[in-house]
Amino acid sequence: MKQTAVEWLYDQLEFDDSISMDDIEKIFEHAKAMEKEQIVDAFSEGTRMIDVNDEMSAMFNGVIYYGETYEQDKQG
Numbered sequence: 001m002k003q004t005a006v007e008w009l010y011d012q013l014e015f016d017d018s019i020s021m022d023d024i025e026k027i028f029e030h031a032k033a034m035e036k037e038q039i040v041d042a043f044s045e046g047t048r049m050i051d052v053n054d055e056m057s058a059m060f061n062g063v064i065y066y067g068e069t070y071e072q073d074k075q076g
Contacts (some may be wrong), residue, residue, distance in 0.1 A: 005035035040066050 003011070009031040013019065044055075044062035045047075 004030045005038060036070070038064055039070070049073060 012027045012031075013024070040059065040062035042062075043065045044058040047074065
């Protein structure tokens with residue numbers, strides 16, 4: 001079974017007193033990448049099931065959705 005990004009992050013950080021800030025940043029960035037993939041996949045699957053027959057178009061729409069929804073503040 002796949003883990004959500006939050007579950008994975010929790011597993012990486014629990015009960016580890018020896019973890020450095022650099023390690024925490026790497027773990028956090030990995031969790032964000034996992035979350036992005038999960039959001040894109042979910043949007044893509046929903047789009048494909050509703051009105052898009054082409055899987056590549058559905059994935060592209062998922063990436064566009066993620067960028068517009070979650071990355072817009074970073075561009076500014």
